[in-house]
Amino acid sequence: MTRAASIGTALACLAASGSAQGQVAVRGEIVHTAAGQPLRDAIVVVEGGAISRVGPADQVEVPRGFRTLNAKVITPGLIDARSTIGLSGYLNQAHDQDQLESSQAMQPELRAIDAYNPRETLVAWARSYGVTTIHTGHAPRSLISGQTAVFKTRGNTVEEALVKPLAMVAATLGEGARESGEKSPGTRAKMAAMLRAELLKAREYDAKRAIEDDSRPDRDLRLETLARVLTGEVPLLVTVQRAHDILTALRIRKEFEIPMVLDGVAEAYEVIDRILEADVPVIVHPTMMRAAGETENLSFETASKLYAAGIPTALQGGFEPYVPKSRLVLFEAGVAAAHGLGFDKALRSVTIDAARILGVDDRVGSIEIGKDGDLALYDGDPFEYSTHCVGVVIEGDVVSEEAR
Amino acid sequence: MGRILLGAIVLATALAAQDMPHAFVGGRVIPITGxxxxxxxxxxHQGKIVAVGSAAEIDLPDDAERHDASGQVILPGFVDTHSHSGNVEGGDGSAxxxxxxxxxxxxxxxxxxxxKxxxxxxTVANIMSGSGHLLSGQTLYVKHRxxxxxEDLFVYREDGSLAFGVKMANGTNSRKDPPFPGTRAKSAALVRERFLEAIEYREKVERAGEDSEELPPRDLGLETLVDVLEGDRVVHFHTHRxxxxxxxxxxxxxxxxxxxxQHVSxxxxxxxxxxxxxHVLGASLILIDSPGGKIEAKDNRFQTAxxxxxxxxxTGFHSDDPITDSRLFNRMAALAVRAGMPRERALYGLTMAGALMLGLEDRIGSLEAGKDADLVMFSGDPLSVYSQVLQTWVDGVKVFDRADPRxxxxxxxxFGASHDQQLTVHGIARGEFE
Structure with missing residues (x-):
């Protein structure tokens, strides 16, 4: 196709849809930017997929031909800081469950992007409530289950959805990682021992690969991935619930000086000083997660206690093995807001603070000029049970308008 | 007789705590039926509601203990028609x-x-075993004393008999290897067969009349099914599709x-x-945060309400505890409102609808003189995420007070908030359903 013809096709598409790609204006009675005080009666303009103007409605000019959406409340597109959707399908049948491969205890080479289904029902469902970015991938419940990635909740192919192909390497310590019978690890101490041994192996591998002589080992994708953790490039995401397991994770972090993000941490409030001292961020369990087994001591107030201590914190939809197959981070943040966290911090925990922990705050998480045009529109307080999400914008495209 | 006596003892213990009338004043009262x-x-007073009305209408008894409820909202205690609390179990894998x-x-x-x-x-729940059987057992209606x-949780009917129902299920959960049914048609056939057996049993008993020689051997299971056939016991039927x-x-x-x-996705x-x-007393819904999780729940949606x-x-609701959290039971109604259910109908769903489904509508479900003093006090709008339950009262006794640290x-x-709590889902232990 010639360039002229392709432009012609694009224009025809434009005429058909009534609006250009990547451009829109939204006007909100309240705009929560997650970057300063909320703005009253303000307009956000998105051009070429990115936010180009933000300000009071009487000062911001909407370019000619831009569609304008109106809503009571506008927030940055929400971020689910830890999910498994796209890998763990909503039907919960063998054919749509790709979040956990259980043949081996440690498989850091498993890539989220090789399993992510951007057309999965739960991805569209999260999007329709205002979630525009998800950190998803391999699930907890294996010592090292695989990689995670960051996606936008749209796109027909994994490439179209992709923000960050290798976000973290997912590990689990505690009950969830325990294997049965002769399979290892069968105990907590064995988990730590295996993790140490594998990290040492990766360190050695990385050092030997750097030397270009006959002793150079063959490529090993598993050790290569862990080497990226050891060099500080990729954090180890450790799902851990009990207080003593949290301390084990922090001990290993110190020994290997690796970047770490704690996930779940039901008993975080028991060791909050140690978490603060270690300076690791926390992606706290879904507020409404079930209390039993090693999560028996979880609390609606954990997120608020982490924030009060000054620990970088985000909320998550998490992983669920049964009904509901996924939790919605919007609802989890609402209950956290009502149990000590308050509106502002709850919103930060699913926008800018989540973006920072995921290392994608240069693109998403707040309404600021230059950032991706990802916006969620609500007809009231987004966290209130009876409020509806009335519009969702990703990079300037209106991707949902159904009241949800 | 034994049952009645036991009930009397429980009642006497409870009454000791409530000699004085209690008057709640200054709050917003939502009676549901008015x-x-x-x-x-x-x-x-003495476990019952004595009066409900506006401050102008009601004279407070002189000896009443006054409770300032200003800023609060008072409703009848919620009725959860389907819970698995108490780590309840039903039948085993033998049939x-x-x-x-x-x-x-x-x-x-x-x-x-x-x-929780x-x-x-x-304040009232129907605790029942799981859906892994066509009929997993008798349920138990409880008051959360x-x-x-x-026995402290028992609810008695007017005739002194214990209040309970029968749990049945169809669809995929009860389909497995023999002796369980392998298909939906087989599920229905097995149920029919068993009910026909109960009809025969009833006829034998009727024919025998006073003649004890002619009576068939007592069969507690068939007796229960006869009660179901007579309409004396309600079937709580787990179903999705x-x-x-x-x-x-x-x-x-x-x-x-x-x-x-039950569920009715x-x-x-x-x-x-x-x-x-x-034949349907009502539909009790569970509204889940995302569709699916099992194939039958793929079309579960808030709009069902x-x-x-x-x-x-x-139309009422249930927690299906531990599937959803009992502490946020009000959320179920609020999500129904999100989907377009009128507020007052949603509040009815949390209270009176459940009472009707348990056949306890004369005793619970609304704030009316003569009914049981089962109350819940909210810090604000009971359908707001930001409101908290401040107090819960059962039979005139305070059983929950948010001001009490415990x-x-x-x-x-x-730490310590989940003692004795196991995660079972429909009677299936956590490890198994994962």
Whole structure:
């Protein structure tokens, strides 16, 4: 196709849809930017997929031909800081469950992007409530289950959805990682021992690969991935619930000086000083997660206690093995807001603070000029049970308008 | 006789704590069966509601202990028609139907979920075993009193008999290897076979009359099914898919049993059929945060609540504890409002609808003089995420007080908040359903 013809096709598409790609204006009675005080009666303009103007409605000019959406409340597109959707399908049948491969205890080479289904029902469902970015991938419940990635909740192919192909390497310590019978690890101490041994192996591998002589080992994708953790490039995401397991994770972090993000941490409030001292961020369990087994001591107030201590914190939809197959981070943040966290911090925990922990705050998480045009529109307080999400914008495209 | 005596003892213990009338003044009272009352007054005495009305209408008894409820909202205690708290169990894997098995023989009253239900304002629940059987056993209707033994939770009917129902299920959960059914048609066939057996048993008993020689050997399971056939015991039928719902309507028509439809995920597809059945006492819904998690729940949606309500079906809710959290039971109604159910209908769904489905509508479900003093006090709008349950009262006794640190632990969670609590889902242990 010639360039002229392709432009012609694009224009025809434009005429058909009534609006250009990547451009829109939204006007909100309240705009929560997650970057300063909320703005009253303000307009956000998105051009070429990115936010180009933000300000009071009487000062911001909407370019000619831009569609304008109106809503009571506008927030940055929400971020689910830890999910498994796209890998763990909503039907919960063998054919749509790709979040956990259980043949081996440690498989850091498993890539989220090789399993992510951007057309999965739960991805569209999260999007329709205002979630525009998800950190998803391999699930907890294996010592090292695989990689995670960051996606936008749209796109027909994994490439179209992709923000960050290798976000973290997912590990689990505690009950969830325990294997049965002769399979290892069968105990907590064995988990730590295996993790140490594998990290040492990766360190050695990385050092030997750097030397270009006959002793150079063959490529090993598993050790290569862990080497990226050891060099500080990729954090180890450790799902851990009990207080003593949290301390084990922090001990290993110190020994290997690796970047770490704690996930779940039901008993975080028991060791909050140690978490603060270690300076690791926390992606706290879904507020409404079930209390039993090693999560028996979880609390609606954990997120608020982490924030009060000054620990970088985000909320998550998490992983669920049964009904509901996924939790919605919007609802989890609402209950956290009502149990000590308050509106502002709850919103930060699913926008800018989540973006920072995921290392994608240069693109998403707040309404600021230059950032991706990802916006969620609500007809009231987004966290209130009876409020509806009335519009969702990703990079300037209106991707949902159904009241949800 | 023994049962009646035991009930009397429990009642006497409870009464000691409530010699004085209590008057709640200054709050917003939502009686459910009447208009909301700003600056309302509620008087309770000896476990019963004595008076409900506006401050102008009601004279406070001189000896009443006054409770300032200004800024609060007072409602009847919530009714949860489907809970698995107490780590309840039903029948085992030996057969698909266990009408002789009683939930009450398995419930651990020290399960923290009882306290958590109190923290959620749930005063009455139907505790039942799972859906892994066509008929997993007898259920137990409980009042969430502070309990040391299962008898402390009992609810008695007017004739002194224990209040309970029967748990049945169709669809995929009860389909497995023999002796369980392998298909839906086989499921229905096995149920029919067992009910026909009960009909024969009833005829034998009737024929025998006074002649004890002629009586068939007592069969506790068939006795229970006869009670179901007589309409004396309600079937709580776990069901999701639209065709399974219609199968239940068909079976209920054939055997003329009374049924409460539980979950009813696809109810929105067959709302008119449900509404037209004279055998359905109501539909009790679970609204889940995302569709799916199991294949039958793939079309579960919040809209089911307003659609069934509009069709004329008595529509209520359940926690299915531990599937959803009892402490946030109000959320179920709020999500229904999100989907278009009128506020007052959603609040009815948390209270009176459940009372009707348990056949306890003369005793609970609304704030009316003469009814049980089962109350919940909210810090604000009971359908707002930001409101908290402040107190819960059962039979005139305060069982939850957010100001009490021990109770607050149950309400918020934290170290020790989940003692004796196991995660079982429909009777299946956590490890198994994963």
């Amino acid at each position: 208009p909301e009352i700003e600056n309302g007054v509620l008087v309770i 698909p139907m266990h009408p002789d098995v009683r939930a009450l023989d398995s419930i651990n009253v020290r399960d923290a979920r009882i306290q 239900a109190q923290a959620g304002g749930i 502070d309990a040391k033994a299962i 639209h065709d399974d719902i219609v199968t239940i309507l068909r079976l209920a028509g054939e055997f003329e049993f009374k049924v409460v439809l 696809d109810g929105w597809l067959v709302a008119d059929r449900i509404a037209a059945s004279p 307003p659609i069934l309500d509009r069709a004329g079906v008595t 109770d607050r632990l149950y309400a918020e969670g934290g």
